[in-house]
Amino acid sequence: MLQRIPDRVDPWRLAEQEETLEGHLKLGSLPRLAPLLANADGEAAFVLTFGKDVRRRLVITLNVGAELILECQRCLEDMVLKVDSTVRLTPVRGLQEAEQLPEELDPIMLGEGEYLVIARLIEDELLLGIPSSPRHEQQNCNRQKSVKAHELPEAEPKEDNPFAILAGLQTGENDN
Numbered sequence: 387m388l389q390r391i392p393d394r395v396d397p398w399r400l401a402e403q404e405e406t407l408e409g410h411l412k413l414g415s416l417p418r419l420a421p422l423l424a425n426a427d428g429e430a431a432f433v434l435t436f437g438k439d440v441r442r443r444l445v446i447t448l449n450v451g452a453e454l455i456l457e458c459q460r461c462l463e464d465m466v467l468k469v470d471s472t473v474r475l476t477p478v479r480g481l482q483e484a485e486q487l488p489e490e491l492d493p494i495m496l497g498e499g500e501y502l503v504i505a506r507l508i509e510d511e512l513l514l515g516i517p518s519s520p521r522h523e524q525q526n527c528n529r530q531k532s533v534k535a536h537e538l539p540e541a542e543p544k545e546d547n548p549f550a551i552l553a554g555l556q557t558g559e560n561d562n
C-alpha cells in the first residue's frame with residue numbers, strides 16, 4: 387500500500403533530516419473517507435515534507451491529490467471531485483497554542499515525540515476537501531435543464547449581450 391513508506395513516522399527525526407516522503411494510498415483503505423465515496427477504487431497521491439521554520443518550529447508540509455467519486459446531491463449520479471490541496475502543519479498540544487499560530491500554519495494535535503500516522507493525516511485533509519452537499523457544476527449536472535430554466539434570466543444581463551441587441555433589432559423590423 388505505502389511503497390517503502392512506514393505507516394507511522396517520527397516527524398521530529400524526519401525534520402532534522404529535512405526528509406520528503408512521496409507515495410500513494412488506496413482510498414478504500416481510509417475508513418472514514420471510503421463510506422462517503424460512490425466508488426472507492428482510486429488512490430490519493432501525496433508528498434510530505436518535514437522541516438523547521440525560522441522559529442525552529444516543526445513544519446510538516448502535505449500535498450495531497452486525488453479524484454474522489456461522489457454522488458451528486460442534485461441528480462444522484464456520480465461526480466468527480468478533484469482534490470489538490472497543500473497544507474503546512476505544525477504540532478500543538480492544545481487550543482491555546484493553536485490560536486497563537488500565524489495564519490500560514492495549521493495546527494495538528496501531536497505531543498512531543500509522538501509519531502505521525504500518515505494515512506490519518508491524509509484522510510483528514512481529503513475529508514476537509516469534501517463539501518457538505520457535493521454537486522456537479524450546473525452545466526454538467528444531469529438535472530441541468532430544470533435548474534437552468536429557473537436561473538437563466540439572472541445569468542445573462544441584457545445590455546451586454548449582443549444577441550439581445552440583435553433580437554431587439556429584429557423585433558423592430560418585424561414591427562415595421
Ligand SMILES: [Zn+2]
Nearest residue numbers: 458461522527
Ligand atoms: Zn448532478
